[in-house]
Amino acid sequence: MDLSRNNLSGKIPEQLTSLLGLRVLNLSENHLTGKIPDKISKLALLESLDLSRNQLWGTIPLSMSNLTFLSYFNLSNNNLLGKILLGNQLQILQDPSIYMGNNDLCGLPLSDKCDSDVTSQSPMPVGGDIKKDDGTHEMVWFYSALGPGFAVGFWAFCGVLVLKKAWRIAYYCFVDEMKERLLYSCLFARR
Structure with missing residues (x-):
């Protein structure tokens, strides 16, 4: 489903997450605002997801690490913040350009380190815990x-x-x- 460059505005409709057979979702270059729906992981067959060049904000939902078929992924040029997820398939997508333009994102593959990365430099295993701490x-x-x-x-x-x-x-x-x-x-x- 390619809805790019359509001057769409408002939030990403949660009803999209009920399209379980969806393999490609391109909502890039619109005027979408709000957070990425947590239920995006219901699109388990998704191979390509492009949400770039919108005004999306908030953190990247933890559930996105459950999208195991992703081969193309782009969240660039939004207002996202927090740590970049590194679980499952997202671990393979290590091109920094897919996150560029989100000034408050941090962590690999970007050069901006998160506060929790300063104390612990060990890589996260595939499917590992998303949150890093010192184990105390x-x-x-x-x-x-x-x-x-x-x-x-x-x-x-x-x-x-x-x-x-x-x-x-x-x-x-x-x-x-x-x-x-x-x-x-x-x-x-x-x-």
């Missing part, structure tokens, strides 16, 4: 969940043994049998 947030959650997780797991196991006599007997018989097998195999291996 995840470590805090890990350690704060470690104790309660251990307690729940321990009491789930031991609680069943305390409350169910038949399971307790079966478990101790199993442990005793394993001990006997190990002892027997060690004695047999020495001979």
Whole structure:
């Protein structure tokens, strides 16, 4: 669908995202304003997307990284801001010109570094996490969940043994049998 140079104005209609079989969408060189719809990822078969030379603003929706068939992509000359996405297919589209003219965009492939890139220079794996940080947030959650997780797991196991006599007997018989097998195999291996 090529609707370029048609003096279209207003927001990109969300109804476009219901055209699930759409492979090419060109809305370039119009007077479109507003944000790129978050539901753009519903256009899963999209191979070409050109939204250049409009007055679109806001961040690039995270859902755009789900467009895995994109071979042509252009967001140049808008008013977009924030970090450029690098997940899945967008990782392959590394031509800086597809983002030029958006003075508040940062990150690869542009030369403007984002604030979070100053501390961490490691490349993002394909399909990786879009947000970069120093990992302290995840470590805090890990350690704060470690104790309660251990307690729940321990009491789930031991609680069943305390409350169910038949399971307790079966478990101790199993442990005793394993001990006997190990002892027997060690004695047999020495001979």
